[in-house]
Amino acid sequence: MKTRVVITGIGAITPIGNDAATFWEGIKVGKSGIAPLTAFDTTEFKVKVGAEVKDFEPEVLLDKKEAKRMDRYCQLAMVAAEEAYRDSGLDSTLLNSERFGVMVGSGIGGLATIEEQHSRLVEKGPGRVSPFFIPMAISNMASGNIAIKLGAKGPCLSIVTACASATHSIGESYWKIRNGEADVIITGGAEAPITPLAVAGFTSMTALSNNPDVTRASIPFDKERDGFVIGEGAGILVLESLEHAKKRNARIYGEIVGYGSTCDAYHMTSPSPGGEGGARAMTLALADAGISPEDISYINAHGTGTPYNDKFETEAIKSVFQQVAYQIPVSSTKSMTGHLLGAAGGIEAVICVKALQEGFVPPTIGYQIQDEECDLDYVPNSGRLQDLKYALSNSLGFGGHNGTIILKKWSEE
Structure with a gap:
């Protein structure tokens, strides 16, 4: 008989809410997170709108020193993962750390850091590139940092399959627990791609909507659709075997089947x-x-x-x-x-x-x-x-x- 896999915690930081509850309330009322881009000057860009996370203060939500050593995508992942972990009611002192895993994907990883450090290299020379450049840029570091923070010593992977990264991470986590390889896995995805290079690149391949009207830019299935609107954020689930969840009387949101x-x-x-x-x-x-x-x-x-x-x-x-x-x-x-x-x-x-x-x-x-x-x-x-x-x-x-x-x-x- 296959092990049943349940969801016991959720966390989200999104363009329409910086925690799962606010996010869901926004979804229910049809709130739009799309607005004129503020991350950089769009004067020379065809694309003028995006779906940015608003009022995000990583130094407040994370340890200040810790936050400085993370790209924005990783900061978003950490905040959402900590929310999901708290929400699940898990206690690290009662967990078998070797059966506690993390699988959080990112399509691009630390692109903002790559752009920033490349500019520093060109303008100030190789000696001024940050020693944290590599660990900030690589796309596995969301999983790595979450595991370090929560003491998860089980399977720790980062799946990179572009826009399918988070779904594949959740599916593979589900299979790992179902197959008996872990009791608990924190899973999902994080992305922070609203940078000049990413927006220019997606625009050049005609993937993004050029419509400056925020009400008509992201219109899936509408006949006038002309591309997607780039967004950022993180969505995290805590997956757990049903047996493990029941042993600790966890609240269960739903089941992956x-x-x-x-x-x-x-x-x-x-x-x-x-x-x-x-x-x-x-x-x-x-x-x-x-x-x-x-x-x-x-x-x-x-x-x-x-x-x-x-x-x-x-x-x-x-x-x-x-x-x-x-x-x-x-x-x-x-x-x-x-x-x-x-x-x-x-x-x-x-x-x-x-x-x-x-x-x-x-x-x-x-x-x-x-x-x-x-x-x-x-x-x-x-x-x-x-x-x-x-x-x-x-x-x-x-x-x-x-x-x-x-x-x-x-x-x-």
């Missing part, structure tokens, strides 16, 4: 036609969960707002769910948060956990003009109260990486 991972093997940035790779990931996750397409109550789509992604993801959902696809609410919460790249699946997993717990389907805000090629129920503009049992979350990354997780409303059965 299925995971699928595939590759398009098609193109560096474009999804495969018809969303074939994403469809296989969903099919694998359903099989892993031992449920049928009819059992899914809600789909949190990858839904970036790029023309190809939304069209092909819609086709993928229809190929897996057939006629049932039209009866399942599908929303893109990136309409509110922007696209957090490697952290997207982390905050979207938090959304699914809360949606199941409260019986609430989040909206796709900013939806105005129907696209005949995107004809599912995208829950336009207002969320809904609805009894939910299983939620499916998709993440699709550059390189053809596809990840799907399925979460279940908590019940003893």
Whole structure:
């Protein structure tokens, strides 16, 4: 019999809330985190808007010395992980540290640090590059620093699969616990890509929306969509074997029951036609969960707002769910948060956990003009109260990486 894997803690720092509770309240009311960019001067940039974390003071939330030795993506990861750890009620003195792991992914890692230190190298010479440059820049350091802080000596990995990083991290953590390799794993993703180089690069590849209107920039599934809005933040879950959670009388938010991972093997940035790779990931996750397409109550789509992604993801959902696809609410919460790249699946997993717990389907805000090629129920503009049992979350990354997780409303059965 497989070990059941439950969620006992959640943490989030996002463009619409700097903790999980505030974030979820923002999601429920359809709050937008998209605003004019403030991280740098956008005068020469085509893209003027982004989804920034607001009022984030790492020196207050973390040890001041510690914060200075971390890139922003790592600071965000630490704050969200500490929130999730506190929320779970775990006590390090009662944990078997060798069966306590961390798997937190990031698509890019410390890009702001790389840009800053490269400028220092060019302007002031090699002797002025920080000795902390390397540990601040590398994308595994979120997992490493969280493990150091919490004393987690079990499996400690950092999965890098672009925009699927957090979802793959959660899925692989689920499998590790289910297979008996760990009792507890802190997992999810963190990203801080709002830098001049990243915005310029994504703009050059025509991935970002050029619309300066904050209400029409991130509009997944809308016919006028023209790209995604870049975002930042972190979303973290505490996963735990059911037996371990019950032994300590932990509060249980929900359960992870299925995971699928595939590759398009098609193109560096474009999804495969018809969303074939994403469809296989969903099919694998359903099989892993031992449920049928009819059992899914809600789909949190990858839904970036790029023309190809939304069209092909819609086709993928229809190929897996057939006629049932039209009866399942599908929303893109990136309409509110922007696209957090490697952290997207982390905050979207938090959304699914809360949606199941409260019986609430989040909206796709900013939806105005129907696209005949995107004809599912995208829950336009207002969320809904609805009894939910299983939620499916998709993440699709550059390189053809596809990840799907399925979460279940908590019940003893």
